[in-house]
Each structure stands twice: as C-alpha cells, then as structure tokens.
Amino acid sequence: MAALTLPVLIFLFGLAFPLGWLEAPSYEAMHGLVGRPLARVCLFVICWLSLLHWAHRFRYTLYDGLQIKHLNEVITVFCYGGALLGTGAAGYLLWNFR
Amino acid sequence: MNSKEMRETPAYTEFHPRWYRERVSTYWWLWKWSYLKFVLREISSVFVAWFIVVTLVLIAGLSWGPEAYAEWQAWMRLPAVIAVNVVSFFFVLVHALTWFNLAPRAIVMRVGGKRLPDAAVAGANYAAWAIASAILAWLVMRRG
Numbered sequence: 001m002a003a004l005t006l007p008v009l010i011f012l013f014g015l016a017f018p019l020g021w022l023e024a025p026s027y028e029a030m031h032g033l034v035g036r037p038l039a040r041v042c043l044f045v046i047c048w049l050s051l052l053h054w055a056h057r058f059r060y061t062l063y064d065g066l067q068i069k070h071l072n073e074v075i076t077v078f079c080y081g082g083a084l085l086g087t088g089a090a091g092y093l094l095w096n097f098r
Numbered sequence: 099m100n101s102k103e104m105r106e107t108p109a110y111t112e113f114h115p116r117w118y119r120e121r122v123s124t125y126w127w128l129w130k131w132s133y134l135k136f137v138l139r140e141i142s143s144v145f146v147a148w149f150i151v152v153t154l155v156l157i158a159g160l161s162w163g164p165e166a167y168a169e170w171q172a173w174m175r176l177p178a179v180i181a182v183n184v185v186s187f188f189f190v191l192v193h194a195l196t197w198f199n200l201a202p203r204a205i206v207m208r209v210g211g212k213r214l215p216d217a218a219v220a221g222a223n224y225a226a227w228a229i230a231s232a233i234l235a236w237l238v239m240r241r242g
Binding site: 003004005006007008009010011012013014015017018019022024025027029030031033034039043046047051052053054056057058060061064065066067082086089090093094096097098 | 109122125127132137138141143144146147149150151152153154156157158160161164167168171174175179180183186187190191193194197198226227230231234235237238239240
C-alpha cells in the first residue's frame with residue numbers, strides 16, 4: 001500500500017508543488033477532493049497501513065540494528081502506540097472533516 | 099566420604115556448558131553492502147511515517163480553512179522540509195522498487211498448473227503501481 005501510493009504523493013506534494021514544477025491545486029480543489037467519502041476512506045486506509053508498516057519495521061530495525069533488547073517493551077509500546085495514535089488521529093480528522 | 103571417590107550411583111550434576119558466542123558489534127550492518135541495504139530499506143519506513151504525519155497536518159489544515167492550507171503550503175516550501183522530502187522520496191522509491199522486485203518470490207502464481215514467470219508477477223506489480231500513481235496524480239491535478 002505504501003509502495004503503491006506514497007511515491008507519487010511525496011513527489012507531488014513534497015517536491016513538485018512546493019518547488020513550482022507543477023501548479024499546486026487550489027484550496028477548493030483539495031477540499032473537494034478530500035471531502036468525498038471514498039477519498040476519506042482511502043486516505044484512512046493509507047494512513048493506517050503505512051503507520052502500522054512503520055511501527056513494525058522501525059521496531060525491528062531498533063531491535064536488530066542497535067541491539068537494545070533491554071528496551072524492548074518501551075520500543076514496542078512506542079512503535080505500536082504511535083501507530084495507534086496516528087491512526088486514531090487520521091480517523092478523527094477524516095471523520096470530522098468539514 | 100571423599101567426593102572424589104567413585105560411588106555406586108553417580109550423582110546428577112547440572113553441567114551446562116557455556117556457549118561460545120562471539121559478541122556481534124552494534125554496527126554489524128555497516129560493513130557489508132547487503133546488510134546496509136537491508137537496514138536502509140528498513141529505515142525507509144521512518145520516511146513513510148514522516149509523510150503520513152505531513153498528510154495528516156494537510157488534512158487538518160484543509161478542514162480548518164484556506165489560511166491553514168496556505169500556511170501548510172508555505173511550510174512545505176521551507177528548504178529544510180524540501181530536503182527531508184527529497185530524501186523521503188528516494189527512500190520510498192527504493193522501498194517500492196525493492197518490494198516489487200521481491201514480489202515474484204513471495205507470490206507464486208500458477209496458471210494452468212504452470213508457474214507464472216517472475217517477470218510476469220513483477221510486471222503486474224509495476225503495472226498496478228503505474229496505474230495507482232496515474233489515478234492519484236490525475237485526481238490531485240484535475241482542474242475544475
């Protein structure tokens with residue numbers, strides 16, 4: 001999911017629009033796009049899966065890469081807790097989108 | 099009785115040899131390109147999380163109104179943010195490419211009892227990627 005959708009989004013929103021390579025969409029256009037129920041569901045799924053992906057990978061990167069096994073519980077709570085928090089924030093923002 | 103003397107029934111001793119395990123350096127992944135590639139690929143997840151946070155702020159900004167969206171756009175134009183996004187883009191690209199290239203090893207597709215060639219599975223993934231990217235780009239850049 002992250003692999004399929006994020007490269008183009010980072011390219012557009014992170015590089016092409018801020019650097020002026022492409023004309024950035026107006027507030028109205030973006031607002032209308034995110035306002036659609038289907039778009040909100042898709043965004044939620046992208047956020048949720050990407051954050052879970054981050055939590056899992058980052059946890060094992062710390063575990064294998066830095067060998068800080070004594071902090072295992074802290075890292076697990078931090079990673080999955082962070083993912084949960086982010087997913088909750090995504091759900092809240094998208095549900096209450098005005 | 100001396101303990102060295104032989105007994106009729108030998109006492110059970112819990113003899114557990116200590117394994118010889120060489121301590122692995124914390125930086126084991128730095129010295130070999132294949133290990134470094136693995137760790138770099140894992141680290142790409144951090145940039146995925148970064149962009150999700152950026153996206154959430156964008157959604158909040160859109161919800162709050164045009165000024166918040168303009169502020170978000172101005173923030174995205176900061177050189178430091180652009181630098182992070184350049185790095186993010188490359189990391190996410192590496193992540194996507196390596197993922198599509200290993201897909202044939204994870205997915206064994208059989209059609210009519212024959213295994214589909216790796217290139218077909220990878221090709222299908224690349225095609226899905228191209229289509230998803232095109233749809234997203236079209237949605238975002240559509241005028242009117």
